[in-house]
Amino acid sequence: MTMAALLSLPAALALLLLAAHGLRFGDMGLLCACLGCAALLFTRWAFARTVCLVALAAGSLLWVDTALTLTAVRRAMGEPWLRLGLILGGTAAFTLASGLLLATRRARERFSRNADAAPVQVAAFVTVVALLELARAMAPLPVLLVDRFPPGYGRLEIFALALYAALLAGAMLDPTRAARLRPRYWGLFSAVFFLQLILGLSGLPDFLMTGSLHLPVPALIVGGPLYRGGGYFMPVLYLSTLLLVGPAWCSHLCYIGAWDDAASRLPSRLPSRPPGPLPRYAWPTRSLALVLVVLAALTFRLLGVPGTVAVLSAAAFGLIGVGIMLTLSRRRGMMVHCTAYCPIGLVGNLLGKLSPFRLRMDAGCARFSRCGACARACRYGALSERDVARGRPGLTCTLCGDCVGVCPMKNPSTHMGYRLFALSPETSRRVFLAIVISLHAVFLGVARI
Structure with a gap:
């Protein structure tokens, strides 16, 4: 066994002690997580070493907290506490020391993969x-x-x-x-x-x-709270996501958007072709859909429309969207539902500008290259000739990054990349x-x- 491998053994033992601590207190999740971290020490992934370092640092704090808690209990009960404190304190010190060994250069050389x-x-x-x-x-x-x-x-x-x-x-x-x-x-x-x-x-x-059913239609992120007059968890979560990663909700996190993406990739009876440009009707229809959702929710609330009717209306709205996916999105090879129908997508495109993340092209691409590979890969219609000439995607861009992956340059992330x-x-x-x-x-x- 090499010296680098030997340096991992104290860390593995410290993690096993933490696993035993979880077992002793009935925290089976902590037991399994510590065993999982210990297993990472048998890999060569570079991230595994740092993850175990963090786990050992947290573990040493856990031992200190446990020592303080248990000794305080024993002191309050008038029982001996010094030996317990020394044992747990020594365990905390050993856990921290095993992490320091794992941080050495030789240990780092062992965990060199990726x-x-x-x-x-x-x-x-x-x-x-x-x-x-x-x-x-x-x-x-x-x-x-x-x-x-x-x-x-x-x-x-x-x-x-x-x-x-x-x-x-x-x-x-x-x-x-x-x-x-x-x-x-x-x-x-x-x-x-x-x-x-x-x-x-x-x-x-x-x-x-919560044990109760809610209709999985994205438009209800806006319409639901307006109709109920409460229940703002989803809007807050959605807005928080927009602040962090902008409109990437629509290309990474939306449970319905994945359907539209899959539909746009399905084979069609028409000859295979790359995604088309954004339809002319995209902005008017999606804006109208947002207005209708807001007005319908407020009207239903003011008129006291029963929840059953509201749910059926929302379900009909969602089914129309599915129909658009299976017909227009599939036929055009682009995400027509997300770019021309979904009101939440419109909100994401607009408020997503609050996020600092952007996709940009360098001057060489915008002025000279224009090979069109990025436009052919975009299923959101965000890379028209005008957009490429300006050096940035259009408003329907969701930061999906597909355009970066198809750029033929040696370093595509600099020619077409995130900012x-x-x-x-x-x-x-x-x-x-x-x-x-x-x-x-x-x-x-x-x-x-």
């Missing part, structure tokens, strides 16, 4: 853990499915989702691979979302967030991916009807 992707992967892993732990602690009911079936195993689901986010973020760093992966993981999210709905309707209410303040295009894209992949993994864990 070192370039490690910062993004670590950011995704830690962000998912932090957000899901916060949701788990603050929610008045179990928000994680695993907590609902074998109670107490929620941290196992958190660890699994964080690991999934880290691996996905690493894979998405390759722009050409990202264009193929995005529809797949977006479709996975939609499939999981609606599978939980089907299971909830089949008589398993634990698969529904965030004064950061380089590559760094901007990495920050964007870390955030949007983290949100995807969190939504995968908690987004239920």
Whole structure:
């Protein structure tokens, strides 16, 4: 066994002690998560070392907190406490020291696989853990499915989702691979979302967030609170997402948008052709749809229209959208539902400008190249000749990044790439991916009807 491998053994032992601590206090999720982190030490992924460092730092604080709590209890009861404090304090020191060994140069050399992707992967892993732990602690009911079936195993689901986010973020760093992966993981999210709905309707209410049913039509993010006069969780969540990643909700996180994307890729009776330009009727029809949703919701509320009628109206609106996907989106090879019908998409395009993320082309592409590869890949109609000449996508851009993956330049992320303040295009894209992949993994864990 090499010296680098030996340096990992104290960390593995420290994680096993934390797992035993979870078992002792009945926190089976903590047990499984610590065992999972220990297993990462047997890989060579660069992000695994940093993740374990964070886990060991948190573990040392957990031991200190446990020591202070238990010694305070013993002192209050007049029982001996010094030996207990020394044992737990020593365990905390050992956990911290094992992390310091893992931070040495030799240990870092052992964990060298995908070192370039490690910062993004670590950011995704830690962000998912932090957000899901916060949701788990603050929610008045179990928000994680695993907590609902074998109670107490929620941290196992958190660890699994964080690991999934880290691996996905690493894979998405390759722009050409990202264009193929995005529809797949977006479709996975939609499939999981609606599978939980089907299971909830089949008589398993634990698969529904609150145990009661809500209609999965995106327009209700606006219309629902206006009709009910309350229930602003989804609008707040939606707006928060827009602030973080702009209109990327519509290309990464919308459970219905994934259907439109899939429909636009289906074979059609017409000859195969690249996505067409944005239809002329797109802006008028989508603006009209938004106005109608708002007016209908307010009118139904003022007139006291029963909830059944409101639900049926919303369902009809959603079914029309599905029809548009299966006909127009499939025929045109572009996402007609999202760009010309969905009112939430319009809100996302407009308010998404509050986010600092942008897609831009450099001057060389806008003035000279114009090969059209990016326009042919865009299913949102956001790269017309006029848009390319201006050097930036149109308002229907959702930051999906498909255009970056097809750019023929050696470094496509600089020719057509993300922009965030004064950061380089590559760094901007990495920050964007870390955030949007983290949100995807969190939504995968908690987004239920």
